[in-house]
Amino acid sequence: MTAAPRQGSRIQQKNRRVILQAALSEFSTRGFNGTTIDRIAETASLSKPNVLYYFPSKEAIHLQLLETHLDLWLDPLRALSATGEPREQIMGYMRRKLDMSRNYPQESRLFANEVLQGAPHLERIMAGGLHDLVAEKAAIIADWIAQGRIAAVDPHHLIISIWALTQHYADFEVQVRAVLGQTRDPFAEAERFLDHLYSRMLAL
Structure with a gap:
């Protein structure tokens, strides 16, 4: 009876x-x-009525994706700790963000496209949660x-830099690979470059 x-x-x-x-593939490529x-x-590979059975609209799907991936987007900054060694904490944040671009390029482009449209579905988060989190870490x-x-x-x-x-490296991946070519690893090279850049910037 329950099977x-x-x-x-x-x-x-x-x-x-x-x-x-x-939807993530479509939104990250084509925007909302x-x-x-x-x-x-x-x-x-489903019918349109089948999609609408699960989600009432395109907006509902888009909002679900944004909400689902929001913590993923903010977690690297949340991990920056006041009790750690300053340069290690900042460099660690940079590396976590670069790893996100490497491992979650579609999710990165989803948020980039949302922001380029004025962030209509993230306005509350931009004005509240994101602002407050950045203010906390900036302090x-x-x-x-x-x-x-x-x-x-x-x-x-x-932080913005x-x-x-x-x-x-995720949002403009096509441009990066057009410049570097297909045989080079942009993320490995970027990590070495950014390590050097921020190490020198933060050194006393």
């Missing part, structure tokens, strides 16, 4: 995962406005500077 509902639940969970993975339910259904960096433990830099712009110099 059929459990099987149905597994099928539903599988279909939801397939739809979300297909360029993606349609028809495209998501085609990529997922830690400012304390390290005041204690003479690292060179004087603007803490907010230091890490975003720019790591996320670029």
Whole structure:
């Protein structure tokens, strides 16, 4: 009596995962406005009515993806600790962000496309959670500077620069590979370069 509902639940969970993975591919490539339910259904190898059975709209799928991956996006900064050695903490944050670009390029482009559209679905998070988290970590960096433990830099712009110099490798991957060629490993090279850059920037 209970076998059929459990099987149905597994099928539903599988279909939801397939739809979300297909939508991630579409949104990260085409952006929100360029993606349609028809495209998501085609990529997922499901019918449009089947997709709409699980999600009422394109907006619902997009919001689900953003909410699902939000912690993944913010966790590297959350891990920066006031109790650690300052340069190790900042360099570790940079490396975690670069690893995210390497391992989660579609997720990175999903958020990049959202921000380029004015972040309509992330407005609350941008104004609240992200702002507060950056302010908290910037205050830690400012304390390290005041204690003479690292060179004087603007803490907010230091964090923003890490975003720019790591996320670029995912968000503009086609451009990076066009410049470097297909035989070079952009992430290994980037890590060596950024280690050198930030080591010198933060040295007293």
